[in-house]
Amino acid sequence: MQKPTLPKGTRDFGPEQMRKRLFIFDTIRQIFQQFGFQPIETPSMENLSTLTGKYGDEGDQLLFKILNSGDFAAGITELDLASGSKKLTPKIAEKGLRYDLTVPFARYVVMNRNSLTLPFKRYQMQPVWRADRPQKGRYREFYQCDADVVGTDSLLCEAEIVLMIHEAFRNLAIQNFTLKVNNRKILAGIAEVIGAPGQEGTLSVAIDKLDKIGKEKVLDELRERGFSEETLVSLEPLFLFGSATPYQTLDQLKNWLSASDTARQGITELEEMLLLVDQYGLSDSRVEIDPTLARGLSYYTGAIFEVKANGVSIGSVSGGGRYDNLTGAFGMPGLSGVGISFGVDRIYDVMEELNLFPADTGQGTHVLIVPFDKEARSVALPLLNQLRTAAVAAEMYPDLSKVKKMLDYANAKNIPFVVLIGSEEVQTGILSLKNMVTGEQFKVTTEELMDRLR
RNA sequence: GUGAUUGUAGCUCAGUCGGUUAGAGCGCCGGAUUGUGGUUCCGGAGGUCGCGGGUUCGAGCCCCGUCUUUCACCCCA
Numbered sequence: 001m002q003k004p005t006l007p008k009g010t011r012d013f014g015p016e017q018m019r020k021r022l023f024i025f026d027t028i029r030q031i032f033q034q035f036g037f038q039p040i041e042t043p044s045m046e047n048l049s050t051l052t053g054k055y056g057d058e059g060d061q062l063l064f065k066i067l068n069s070g071d072f073a074a075g076i077t078e079l080d081l082a083s084g085s086k087k088l089t090p091k092i093a094e095k096g097l098r099y100d101l102t103v104p105f106a107r108y109v110v111m112n113r114n115s116l117t118l119p120f121k122r123y124q125m126q127p128v129w130r131a132d133r134p135q136k137g138r139y140r141e142f143y144q145c146d147a148d149v150v151g152t153d154s155l156l157c158e159a160e161i162v163l164m165i166h167e168a169f170r171n172l173a174i175q176n177f178t179l180k181v182n183n184r185k186i187l188a189g190i191a192e193v194i195g196a197p198g199q200e201g202t203l204s205v206a207i208d209k210l211d212k213i214g215k216e217k218v219l220d221e222l223r224e225r226g227f228s229e230e231t232l233v234s235l236e237p238l239f240l241f242g243s244a245t246p247y248q249t250l251d252q253l254k255n256w257l258s259a260s261d262t263a264r265q266g267i268t269e270l271e272e273m274l275l276l277v278d279q280y281g282l283s284d285s286r287v288e289i290d291p292t293l294a295r296g297l298s299y300y301t302g303a304i305f306e307v308k309a310n311g312v313s314i315g316s317v318s319g320g321g322r323y324d325n326l327t328g329a330f331g332m333p334g335l336s337g338v339g340i341s342f343g344v345d346r347i348y349d350v351m352e353e354l355n356l357f358p359a360d361t362g363q364g365t366h367v368l369i370v371p372f373d374k375e376a377r378s379v380a381l382p383l384l385n386q387l388r389t390a391a392v393a394a395e396m397y398p399d400l401s402k403v404k405k406m407l408d409y410a411n412a413k414n415i416p417f418v419v420l421i422g423s424e425e426v427q428t429g430i431l432s433l434k435n436m437v438t439g440e441q442f443k444v445t446t447e448e449l450m451d452r453l454r
Numbered sequence: 455g456u457g458a459u460u461g462u463a464g465c466u467c468a469g470u471c472g473g474u475u476a477g478a479g480c481g482c483c484g485g486a487u488u489g490u491g492g493u494u495c496c497g498g499a500g501g502u503c504g505c506g507g508g509u510u511c512g513a514g515c516c517c518c519g520u521c522u523u524u525c526a527c528c529c530c531a
Contacts, residue, residue, distance in 0.1 A: 005522075008522075008523090061529095130531090137530095138529095205529095316530080344531085404487085411491055432489095
């Protein structure tokens with residue numbers, strides 16, 4: 001006998017945790033549906049050719065690969081083995097576990113292009129896998145809840161993402177959050193204006209760390225990566241953005257980046273998005289324009305979003321952005337999309353840390369029926385039926401055991417009411433209803449009991 | 455992938471300098487109480503000290519390897 005264990009970075013979820021997780025899923029699903037998104041699901045595994053090359057070199061490293069079925073080693077030569085894992089992998093693994101929900105969605109859109117009505121709004125709530133080293137707020141298997149729109153470049157979609165994020169976190173009682181917004185075109189414009197056109201990728205990776213490692217270390221990293229002192233001096237205005245209002249920040253950006261058409265376009269896009277949000281009537285907006293926000297995924301081309309819960313040391317709980325050509329990789333160019341992803345597991349961690357789960361989340365059994373002997377069941381079973389028909393979550397203790405044991409069971413499951421049925425109750429038809437919280441016990445008729453429990 | 459860190463009863467953790475039979479609290483089971491729980495009292499079960507090797511007369515404790523936990527970096531939800 002060996003002790004069973006779980007693979008690194010994976011977890012079981014017991015009933016207590018599932019109540020809370022389902023609360024998060026239900027809350028997000030409801031919002032997605034209110035905003036007109038339709039659910040789809042895609043397989044856990046995709047062909048590796050679908051997944052590789054979409055997330056950068058780092059991402060490819062983090063893909064879980066699935067060994068081919070059958071004799072995966074058949075046809076492998078000494079030469080293959082000697083040529084290293086990178087060359088060998090495609091020969092022994094042609095499938096992998098999905099890394100996110102966006103790329104499988106792009107694949108879905110391309111495969112169903114003829115039957116989809118554009119713009120297509122879909123949501124998807126499924127696990128994804130990454131071969132990362134686990135640490136705080138980071139798991140190897142975790143759930144994402146994605147909502148994306150493809151087939152339109154309307155900025156209303158960006159605005160609706162802003163609205164859904166506000167709605168979601170407020171419904172989850174996470175009031176204190178920041179929605180950071182930037183635009184890849186602004187990042188490209190910055191690279192242009194400081195004299196390093198086309199370098200926005202490297203630039204972004206460095207300045208994204210600003211609030212974590214500080215200005216000097218960001219500059220050090222850029223120097224290491226070949227940025228000249230001249231460009232670094234030109235970058236100076238980037239470090240002067242304080243906690244201004246979104247419109248003020250955009251004005252500052254306009255002044256600084258006026259020489260770049262690309263940047264001006266990015267700024268205009270964000271302005272229009274903010275205007276639409278205002279017209280909709282969002283109150284107490286948590287939007288913050290952050291020109292240092294970069295985000296990793298290489299396919300973003302327009303707006304980018306990231307949500308951080310304040311007061312907890314857990315990374316971003318939500319992220320997304322616009323991608324102009326994701327389906328291009330699958331032979332369908334020119335289709336623009338934008339989406340958002342909620343990280344359920346991190347949201348859970350945040351809510352747990354801040355104690356934000358409502359006490360009565362997904363209440364379980366409402367009443368336990370406790371028959372003292374076999375005869376009592378003739379009264380208990382019809383009552384059980386009646387309770388369930390009236391939509392009262394009810395169960396009967398299955399074994400004939402000591403009353404103590406049955407009441408212990410009710411306590412362990414946090415069942416608030418117990419109906420006791422013995423020979424006395426069978427004869428009179430009057431039932432004993434016990435409130436397990438207060439300890440009070442009442443003699444009631446079946447009708448009175450139903451009234452109290454409904 | 456890099457650098458740390460953790461592992462002893464179901465859970466949280468003690469365990470001295472390497473020395474006899476590895477302990478506590480909580481939980482669990484039984485009884486006090488055969489129709490009444492959450493309080494109290496009494497009793498009981500439960501351990502391959504993560505796993506494998508090494509040093510030693512002797513290892514929970516020292517050494518090596520490995521797995522696992524947690525954390526930071528990289529990157530990310």
